[in-house]
Amino acid sequence: MHYKEIGFVNTKEMFRRAYEGGYAVPAYNFINMEQLQAIVAACMESRSPVILQASKRVRQYVGREFMKSMSRAAIELIRQSDTPIPCALHLDHGDSLEECKRSIEDGFSSVMIDGSALPLDENIRVTKNVVDYAHEFDVTVEGELGVLSGLEDDVTREKSRYTDPSSVEEFVDKTGVDSLAVSIGTAHGVTKVKLKPGESWPSLRFDILKEIEIKIPGFPIVLHGSSSISQEYTDMVNKYGGNIQGAVGIPEEQIRKACRSCVCKVNIATDSLLVMTAVIRKILHEDTTVFDPRKYIGPARDELVKMYIKKNKEVLGSAYKA
Ligand SMILES: [Zn+2]
Known part of the structure; x- marks a missing residue:
């Protein structure tokens, strides 16, 4: 079924308003x-537009029918709410036209069609094919230029490649994409950067971001791998039996910023x-008699609501923009 019949929106108007308003729309991945x-719940409560996002692997994990039913x-x-928030359903890291x-x-x-690991010409070709198809259905397309480190493609930070601002204009013009994911120092996974003892976090490459903005003014930019991994x-996790170092x-x-x-x-x-x-570990550790998953997944869900609201209000600036 077409997304408009279901009630989703594409990202065009969301991004236009976000650009003008100096905030970003949250794209939260879900796996269950x-x-x-x-x-x-969090985005409705904080009145934030939202992009619900699932990767190919998650679509496989959840199963096609459950993914359709859960998103509906x-x-x-x-x-059903009196003042509905704009909501998009987005494929994260699509790897082929078929998947899209x-x-x-x-x-x-x-x-998203992720051709970032390909040479520029090839990335342009693959991305344009998806854009030509998706735009027939008024579906928006995100492309990517530059390679992030982390889990996405098993590259290490040493192999990661910042986006080259000199190719963004050509990429956007030739492909017709609606938004562009860039690499300016964010990373996938739980370890965004390996710090030596006493070393503080290196800054994101705001200089590159600025150059990109100058090349394609008004064009929506996307950041992947932007979790803060709160201490x-x-x-x-580590206190209650885990080992994430x-x-x-x-x-x-x-x-x-x-x-x-x-x-x-x-x-x-x-x-x-x-x-x-973290929440599930704590609960199972503190009460070893618990056997009902609702007793630990429920509180984990409550904690997630708090975290998402905080992100919308304090980090993305998207709260009350719906
Ligand atoms: Zn990503």
């Missing part, structure tokens, strides 16, 4: 029902995985 419920349940809940086609068939209103939660995220004030400029979409996935794990 409780996370999705928390995202919807989410939008139904939003539509299937997502559009299933009601996705926006897709509070990594400490909680050297986890370092992106300082929230740097993300906030990026959102005030051309960045219109910020992807946050790892923070929510970490929060769930």
Whole structure:
């Protein structure tokens, strides 16, 4: 079914308003029902536009039918409210035209085609094919230039490649994409950067971001891998039997700064995985008699709601912009 019949919107108007308003729309990844419920509850409560986001691997994990049903349940809940918030359903890291086609068939209103590992000409060709197809259905497309470190493609930070500002104009012109993910120092996964003892977090490359903005003024930029990996939660994981060492995220004030400029979409996935794990570990550790999953997944969901609201209000600036 087409996304408009279901009630989703594409990202065009969302990004236009975010650009003008100096904030970014949250793109929260979800992997299960409780996370999705928390995202919807938090964004409705803080009156934030939202992009619900699922990767190919998650679509496989959840299964195509459940993905369709869960996303429809989410939008139904939003539509029932007196003042519905704009909500998009986005494919994260689509790797082929086929995958994008299937997502559009299933009601996705926006897709990413990630050709960032390819040479520029090849990336342009692959991305343009998806744009030509998706635009027939008024589905918006995100492309990517530059390579992030982290889990996405098993590259290390040493192999990561910042976006070259001199190619963004050509890429955007030739492909017709609606938004562009760039690499300016954010990273996928729980360890965004390896710090030596006493070393503080290096700044995101705001100089590169500025150059990109000058080349393509008014064009919506996307940041992937933007979790902050709060020490509070990594400490909680480690205190209650876990072992996550050297986890370092992106300082929230740097993300906030990026959102005030051309960045219109910020992807946050790892923070929510970490929060769930931390809360569940704590509860199972403190009460060894618990056997009902609602007793630990429920509180994890409550904690997620708080975290998402805080992100919308204090980091992305998207609260009360719906
Ligand atoms: Zn990503």
